[in-house]
Amino acid sequence: MPSTPPEPAASRAVPSSVELFGWGRTAPSGADVRRPTSPIELQRALPTSFERGLIARGLGRSYGDAAQNAGGTVIETTDVAAFTIHESDPNSDTVLVTADAGVSIDRLLHALVPQGLFVPVTPGTRYVTVGGAIAADIHGKNHHLKGSWCNHVVSLHLQLADGSVVEIGPDHDPQLFWATAGGMGLTGVILDATFRCPRIGSSQLVVDTDRAANLDAVCELMRTGDHLYDYSVAWIDLMATGAKMGRSVLTRGRFGSAEEAAPKIGADPYKYSASELVSAPPFMPAGLLNKLSIRAFNELWFRKAPVERRDEIQSIPTFFHPLDMVRGWNRIYGPAGFLQWQFVIPFDATSTLSTIVEQISKSGCTSFLAVLKSFGEGNAAPLSFPAGGWTLALDIPAGVPGLGPLLDRLDDLVVGVGGRIYLAKDSRVRPELLPQMYPRLDEWKAVRERVDPNRRIMSDLARRLGL
Amino acid sequence: MRDALGSVQSVLVLGGNSEIALAIVDRLVASRCKKVVLGVRSPASATTTLNRLRSAGVDADTIVFDALDPASHTEVIDAAAERMGDIDMVILAFGILDGHAEIDTDPVFAAQVIQTNFGGAVSAGLASAVQLRKQGHGTILSITSVAGVRSRAENMIYASSKAGMDSFSQALGDALIGTGARCVVVRPGFVHTHMTEGMKPAPFATTPDKIADTVINGLQKNKEIIWAPSIMMPMFLTLRHLPRFLWRKVSAT
Numbered sequence: 001m002p003s004t005p006p007e008p009a010a011s012r013a014v015p016s017s018v019e020l021f022g023w024g025r026t027a028p029s030g031a032d033v034r035r036p037t038s039p040i041e042l043q044r045a046l047p048t049s050f051e052r053g054l055i056a057r058g059l060g061r062s063y064g065d066a067a068q069n070a071g072g073t074v075i076e077t078t079d080v081a082a083f084t085i086h087e088s089d090p091n092s093d094t095v096l097v098t099a100d101a102g103v104s105i106d107r108l109l110h111a112l113v114p115q116g117l118f119v120p121v122t123p124g125t126r127y128v129t130v131g132g133a134i135a136a137d138i139h140g141k142n143h144h145l146k147g148s149w150c151n152h153v154v155s156l157h158l159q160l161a162d163g164s165v166v167e168i169g170p171d172h173d174p175q176l177f178w179a180t181a182g183g184m185g186l187t188g189v190i191l192d193a194t195f196r197c198p199r200i201g202s203s204q205l206v207v208d209t210d211r212a213a214n215l216d217a218v219c220e221l222m223r224t225g226d227h228l229y230d231y232s233v234a235w236i237d238l239m240a241t242g243a244k245m246g247r248s249v250l251t252r253g254r255f256g257s258a259e260e261a262a263p264k265i266g267a268d269p270y271k272y273s274a275s276e277l278v279s280a281p282p283f284m285p286a287g288l289l290n291k292l293s294i295r296a297f298n299e300l301w302f303r304k305a306p307v308e309r310r311d312e313i314q315s316i317p318t319f320f321h322p323l324d325m326v327r328g329w330n331r332i333y334g335p336a337g338f339l340q341w342q343f344v345i346p347f348d349a350t351s352t353l354s355t356i357v358e359q360i361s362k363s364g365c366t367s368f369l370a371v372l373k374s375f376g377e378g379n380a381a382p383l384s385f386p387a388g389g390w391t392l393a394l395d396i397p398a399g400v401p402g403l404g405p406l407l408d409r410l411d412d413l414v415v416g417v418g419g420r421i422y423l424a425k426d427s428r429v430r431p432e433l434l435p436q437m438y439p440r441l442d443e444w445k446a447v448r449e450r451v452d453p454n455r456r457i458m459s460d461l462a463r464r465l466g467l
Numbered sequence: 468m469r470d471a472l473g474s475v476q477s478v479l480v481l482g483g484n485s486e487i488a489l490a491i492v493d494r495l496v497a498s499r500c501k502k503v504v505l506g507v508r509s510p511a512s513a514t515t516t517l518n519r520l521r522s523a524g525v526d527a528d529t530i531v532f533d534a535l536d537p538a539s540h541t542e543v544i545d546a547a548a549e550r551m552g553d554i555d556m557v558i559l560a561f562g563i564l565d566g567h568a569e570i571d572t573d574p575v576f577a578a579q580v581i582q583t584n585f586g587g588a589v590s591a592g593l594a595s596a597v598q599l600r601k602q603g604h605g606t607i608l609s610i611t612s613v614a615g616v617r618s619r620a621e622n623m624i625y626a627s628s629k630a631g632m633d634s635f636s637q638a639l640g641d642a643l644i645g646t647g648a649r650c651v652v653v654r655p656g657f658v659h660t661h662m663t664e665g666m667k668p669a670p671f672a673t674t675p676d677k678i679a680d681t682v683i684n685g686l687q688k689n690k691e692i693i694w695a696p697s698i699m700m701p702m703f704l705t706l707r708h709l710p711r712f713l714w715r716k717v718s719a720t
Binding site: 017018019024026027028029030031052064065069070071072335336337339398399401403404427428430460463464 | 469470471474498553602603604644645684687688
């Protein structure tokens with residue numbers, strides 16, 4: 001296929017230089033943004049000049065600079081968004097779905113749930129695309145049983161830097177497939193993917209909630225009970241200190257049957273509605289979120305949770321996507337923006353987990369609720385983030401004094417026990433730590449060398465980390 | 468690339484012997500910065516700094532830069548980009564400080580001060596902006612002065628040159644909105660350096676290290692204007708609006 005056909009007028013519909021942010025709104029950069037509206041246009045959107053390369057972008061939910069490409073080309077894929085739910089044997093546990101890379105989990109859910117289906121994995125927001133899900137190999141509350149997104153992908157089409165399109169999967173060019181899984185979009189432009197979606201008994205979840213007084217207590221609850229639940233996550237208060245350090249609210253659940261859902265939603269067990277209730281104001285002054293306001297919020301939130309509650313019926317948005325109810329919530333951090341720091345460390349490094357939680361609490365670093373989860377085993381992808389162990393994710397306003405050195409020290413603790421941080425969340429890690437965090441980095445680089453020797457596929461994250 | 472906390476990986480200092488700029492560079496190097504190019508009139512003058520940076524593991528170099536030769540400024544920026552790849556930050560740190568009354572009677576030297584401090588900042592700033600736009604990212608850190616907020620009879624040439632530089636830098640920052648590049652203005656108060664040796668310190672006089680700490684903090688907070696020390700902001704926002712007869716009295720003390 002020719003790689004440089006004349007460009008259709010439609011992809012010039014937007015101004016050619018646009019400043020793009022990640023979700024944390026921290027280090028924007030300018031790029032030639034193209035927004036193809038058909039699969040053919042998408043394939044033709046590769047630029048004629050690759051001086052500063054190209055990266056695909058979905059809904060911009062990576063916190064840092066993964067979907068930015070300063071001075072180069074960025075292809076926004078979200079206008080190419082068709083998908084097919086394949087015919088299947090009614091007795092099979094899963095159904096195959098083929099979706100363009102630009103399809104969001106939000107759109108998928110609106111189509112899947114009424115048919116008694118769910119996505120294999122969902123993160124804390126449904127505003128991520130299928131392409132992004134693969135590029136970041138996203139995980140969710142079911143990781144301890146089901147692994148990450150790419151474990152459920154059967155095949156995908158990838159457009160390489162030379163313009164050619166290849167079909168890859170775990171059985172077909174597995175090296176390239178697993179380098180693309182979690183590869184942050186740097187192996188090529190993902191065009192579409194086919195993946196397995198599980199059946200569900202209703203659109204409602206049966207949820208158990210446990211309040212844990214401190215870090216040890218919540219870890220113990222997860223260690224002894226997570227295997228009994230399909231979905232599990234703990235919300236942890238990192239501003240609590242002393243005996244309360246690490247106090248958490250653990251919510252775990254599974255999809256309920258039609259009978260269980262009926263008292264709440266009536267006759268149609270697959271009734272699904274998800275909407276944004278409010279919008280964050282467009283402009284927020286600096287310093288609105290401070291130690292006092294966040295501490296008060298965390299206190300209120302902890303006290304509001306029941307000490308122990310069983311079999312509560314919750315909707316999909318309430319259980320999986322609470323933050324999606326506020327459109328643009330990332331703006332509440334004001335002009336300095338915010339970052340998310342997420343790491344995983346092995347289960348046997350529990351004392352390091354305590355040390356990290358203690359250092360964050362003590363630093364007085366203002367952090368809303370953080371999320372703690374126990375991961376199952378990782379997959380075959382060299383750059384996939386999840387690995388067996390504890391993962392903790394926290395949002396921090398970027399303006400907090402001393403934040404850089406604090407996170408550098410915590411990175412060292414993570415690396416010291418063989419842990420790593422999540423690239424889709426990263427916006428500041430020291431590049432020299434990457435080979436330690438991802439010991440198979442060279443394997444990944446070899447695949448990239450094979451498919452893109454001239455580094456035509458490029459992002460700000462790749463530049464910053466020397467990928 | 469700049470990271471979420473304002474750290475950069477490469478920096479070009481125009482006026483590579485500026486104590487304030489070098490204090491900023493030391494902090495950038497302690498964080499993520501691995502490449503430094505110092506633009507100086509005479510490379511020999513920067514040898515000590517260069518050796519210090521190199522022994523700290525920094526890929527450091529000098530480049531000949533003369534603020535009074537605007538025709539060369541694009542070449543200087545291109546050469547720096549050739550040397551270090553993307554320029555994450557350009558610090559405009561060159562300048563002449565006239566604390567001496569003789570300058571009032573030396574129009575030629577006065578014009579040279581203006582050409583260096585203001586004219587040089589304009590041509591070097593514009594040349595940098597071209598490169599930063601092309602890259603789609605980068606910060607011009609323009610070191611002006613609180614003196615530029617309101618000129619005093621005693622330092623009228625220096626102050627008005629910095630007023631021009633400050634005004635230009637703000638407008639350049641506005642022009643760069645949407646490109647990924649930006650221009651951040653730093654307004655130091657009185658700083659104890661070689662440049663100010665023998666001068667009478669103004670209130671809240673400070674040191675290059677303290678200025679640099681404030682700048683790093685301001686970059687992390689994504690500020691467009693950094694007053695250093697921060698008390699300068701309320702102070703000068705008041706002073707600039709004083710009636711002239713009061714300003715004459717206050718500024719003369």
